[in-house]
Amino acid sequence: MVTICNPHHRGHREFDISAIRKFTTMFALVVAALTVTTVSVGSPASAATASTSRANSALQSVVPGAWRNAIPNARATRLISGKSSTSAYRMGIWVSRFHAAKPAPLLRHTMAHEFGHHIAFYYGSQVVYGAAPTGFPQGVTSVETWADCVASAFSGVDKHGTNVKKHCSRAGLRWTKAWLSKGPYAHPRTNAAIHW
Numbered sequence: 001m002v003t004i005c006n007p008h009h010r011g012h013r014e015f016d017i018s019a020i021r022k023f024t025t026m027f028a029l030v031v032a033a034l035t036v037t038t039v040s041v042g043s044p045a046s047a048a049t050a051s052t053s054r055a056n057s058a059l060q061s062v063v064p065g066a067w068r069n070a071i072p073n074a075r076a077t078r079l080i081s082g083k084s085s086t087s088a089y090r091m092g093i094w095v096s097r098f099h100a101a102k103p104a105p106l107l108r109h110t111m112a113h114e115f116g117h118h119i120a121f122y123y124g125s126q127v128v129y130g131a132a133p134t135g136f137p138q139g140v141t142s143v144e145t146w147a148d149c150v151a152s153a154f155s156g157v158d159k160h161g162t163n164v165k166k167h168c169s170r171a172g173l174r175w176t177k178a179w180l181s182k183g184p185y186a187h188p189r190t191n192a193a194i195h196w
């Protein structure tokens, strides 16, 4: 029997760009250098207000309707503090205020990543909690890598949370895109086998 301490699969963490900006006036040169490397997506416009509705709008724009309809509870259900967004089976997506205030392309990437965990809950191989679907070329137990591939496949954004130790490879992305494009009804539901 497998037990885990935290039933919530951890979402991804990423570098706090907004914190860097707070130091702009004091360390302008350092920030300018960092900005070049960190602001690769979107523009540093005024910060958006974090909300679950903003997160769900991002989700709606990045995940195809067939997939959203297949897993209707895979949506932002609450805002949480900290910098990690989290998904749990049947509990939706808990979006960090940090992610929920991000520019739209990054928030879409985060929501697609978390939605990828929910796809795994319902269609995964169930080898471990959140395991990728059978056949995922980077290994079905590479839980974060699978979500990373789903995020890239849906959002087109090549970015990785810092907890994604093994990034989605070209082979992984190709396989994931093909798997996703078949739609939810082409794949067996496996969530009855979740026993964590």
Ligand SMILES: [Zn+2]
Pocket: 010, 011, 012, 113, 114, 117, 144, 147
């Ligand atoms: Zn994750």
